[in-house]
Amino acid sequence: MTLEFLGLYRETLHSPQRELDDLEILKSTAEELKKKGIKVTLLKPEEFLKERKKWENSNLSLIFAMCERKEILKILESFESSFIPVLNPIQAIWNTYRYRMVSLLNLAKVSFPVSELVSTHASHSKNFNSHPYPFWVKRGDVHNTQAGDVSLVKTAIELENVLSNFKARGISQAVLQEHLNGDLVKFYGIGSPAITNSRFSAWFKWFYHKDQDLKKHQFSEDLLKKLTQSTAQALGLEIYGGDAVVLPDGKIFVIDINAWPSFALFRAEAASAIASYLLVRSEKKARVFTTVKVS
Template sequence: MMPYLWGIYREQQHSPGREFDDAEILRLVAKHVEAAGYQVHLKTPEQLGAAYDPSTGRRPDPLPSLVFLMCERAETLSSLEPIEMQAIPHVNPLQAVLNTYRDRMIPLLAASAIPIPRSQIISSNSSDPGHPSPQLPTGPFPIWIKRADVHNTQSGDVELVSSPEDLRVALVALHGRGISHVVLQQHIPGDLLKFYGIGKPLASNRKDTWFKWFYHRDQELARYPFSEEALQTIAQRAASAVGLEVYGGDAIITPTGEFFLIDINAWPSFALFREEAAPQIATWLLRRLRQGALL
């Protein structure tokens, strides 16, 4: 039987305003993999739970040779664990996707000496008068408050607050949504840029990797000078720290040309570079398929 791959879409609630872009990059990658002679089954996260039905005789699909995934929820990832435990490669690895949750990402980046803004993880009920937190800052503001697990899913998940009172309001709102912990993060003025990357750079060889960056829209750019090579190095080090192979992220460039990594996440939409990125991702997947679970 011809080896075939699974591609798993991102949960729709994790693609606010990006539903088409997220789905399209997965479909385009699948198209390039199929052009190389492989079969691809694209699945929604909900379809992963399909089980054997004795009334119809339906059985789960046979095991794939590789899984490439954009899903992020812990529940969805756990449904893939039995497959990954059989040494079937996953891109990105399940643990790497979980490592992009901010409460895991921040310690991992800090331990790898990646330059990040000052950050602290606190309980979202720290504004409760009955459970006051000595960790709540009194200044300087503004600061960022971000949910400590997954990335942006809706308005209020990431917010710049300008005062202690605004911070308390944001904490109450997040706690009321069932989000138990948040990240408080230093605001660093500068140019905000986004980056995309594919591959795991070898010690002294980047020919097997792909990397692009661009300025984030809706900002007044100062265009501070910086080293693109240094940006790529920091981004690739950050991806390595959390275990990602297909990734994107955000960084701030300060007036002195310093970098601060704001976020790194698993398998973004690649919207501005989709036609260029898709065959690169497909090539990486086929390389991983040939080399197996270990790379």
């Protein structure tokens, strides 16, 4: 019987300045899956919501989803409950919401900057947790949707302005995060340690961010890979990307991680690896469901 996969695009609002890149990685993955003889349908989130009943009564083998909004994630949870694997697992996508991420990464004791979750309705004019300015202020739920969702603040006035802006937009929580001086690195990963299969080995790439005063501090690439994989595992992510900082002494800190990035610089290679991984994950013996939760 031919396997049937459903792919869901990311919401346009959640792809600021990355709309095309996000579209292309899903399309490229679908093409690689079709080469393997798999029937693939790609839908926008709003299309899926309209066709929900059709897909509930289908013979889907797997759903691969870039979407992030609460409404659709709650619906996809019902598919997981019917033992249809969803990649990334829905709980893992929930865990990338920063108000969950901070707690989970602290519990996992991964190398992560000092971070504090605060209400946007309170005054925070004092330096957070005794750390001096500057530090980062990030919206406390999803990742960037527009300019100002992540800001480096240098004064108490700037901090209050950012928090007031969040409050006005209906964002109730923010993360205040320690600023670390070092080389900024982007990383991508595919695979979970919970999957052991001779047909797939964990895929990993990294590169330096542009537009920085790059020092090229010496560090262990193997340590970067292990750290990013441990961070992803703490959240339950299997297809992921993020940012890390390498300090002058070679220490590495993951500063952010998200579900299913665009893989823009490695699109063709990543699409092939993702397709192979999805095929492995569609097999019953390889299904993994994230159980870690933070309320």
